[in-house]
Amino acid sequence: MHQIKVLDNGYVALVDSMGGDRAVIEGARRCYMSEPQGESADSKLIRHLIIKDHGTPFEHAYFRFDVKCPIFVARQWIRHRIGTYNEMSLRYCLAKRDFYTPEGLSGEALLRYKKSINDAFDAYESMVSSGIKREQARGVLPLSIYTLYYWTVNARSLMNFLKQRLDKSAQPEIREYAKALLQIFRETMPVTAKAFEEKIMPKE
Numbered sequence: 001m002h003q004i005k006v007l008d009n010g011y012v013a014l015v016d017s018m019g020g021d022r023a024v025i026e027g028a029r030r031c032y033m034s035e036p037q038g039e040s041a042d043s044k045l046i047r048h049l050i051i052k053d054h055g056t057p058f059e060h061a062y063f064r065f066d067v068k069c070p071i072f073v074a075r076q077w078i079r080h081r082i083g084t085y086n087e088m089s090l091r092y093c094l095a096k097r098d099f100y101t102p103e104g105l106s107g108e109a110l111l112r113y114k115k116s117i118n119d120a121f122d123a124y125e126s127m128v129s130s131g132i133k134r135e136q137a138r139g140v141l142p143l144s145i146y147t148l149y150y151w152t153v154n155a156r157s158l159m160n161f162l163k164q165r166l167d168k169s170a171q172p173e174i175r176e177y178a179k180a181l182l183q184i185f186r187e188t189m190p191v192t193a194k195a196f197e198e199k200i201m202p203k204e
């Protein structure tokens with residue numbers, strides 16, 4: 001499994017993929033009942049589909065990612081509705097003391113940040129050991145804790161995600177995840193990713 005480390009303790013991993021560039025070409029060529037016509041013609045076709053925003057052929061290619069990210073990143077991520085999510089549940093699982101610490105924090109601010117999170121975990125763990133349900137005790141936990149989910153998404157929706165979340169207006173933490181996804185996208189669908197980067201991807 002190809003896993004890319006993101007932030008201090010998160011990652012993105014490609015678990016599975018289906019179709020790739022070939023599925024896009026086959027989907028598009030079905031309109032004309034024509035066959036794949038060689039690398040150059042197929043690349044040209046994919047660029048044409050991207051430029052004209054002819055999106056449905058890209059829906060034939062799928063990715064399944066394993067994601068570990070802070071809850072505040074997941075909140076932004078799951079706003080992307082065209083995709084399938086299964087997330088670990090803190091109703092059933094015990095939260096681990098596994099949280100994100102931003103690189104920019106230092107000195108007094110860093111101490112306060114870590115102390116408040118550790119205090120929250122102390123409260124959580126003591127409530128759980130005293131018999132309070134996990135689903136209620138979790139209410140004291142902070143947004144910085146890591147969560148895990150599978151995300152299945154087609155290439156059209158992935159490009160929409162990347163367009164929005166690679167943009168400099170997006171929060172730096174989710175941009176880091178988008179960069180990791182882009183790397184996997186390039187490796188899995190090189191022709192589509194190239195056209196996307198040339199024609200759609202936000203410029204720095």
Ligand SMILES: Cc1cc2nc3c(=O)[nH]c(=O)nc-3n(C[C@H](O)[C@H](O)[C@H](O)COP(=O)(O)OP(=O)(O)OC[C@H]3O[C@@H](n4cnc5c(N)ncnc54)[C@H](O)[C@@H]3O)c2cc1C
Nearest residue numbers: 076079080081082083157160161164165167168169170171
């Ligand atoms: C920098 C940034 C800041 C943001 N800030 C906020 C914020 O402050 N508050 C906030 O609430 N959200 C915020 N968002 C979230 C944003 O509004 C979108 O919900 C999110 O980015 C998902 O985009 P999407 O709808 O294109 O993706 P998806 O949900 O994956 O949808 C993909 C596409 O499918 C189509 N689609 C999906 N559902 C529908 C529908 N019901 N009707 C019609 N077409 C549909 C649309 O064409 C859509 O672009 C922010 C996003 C970014 C990138």
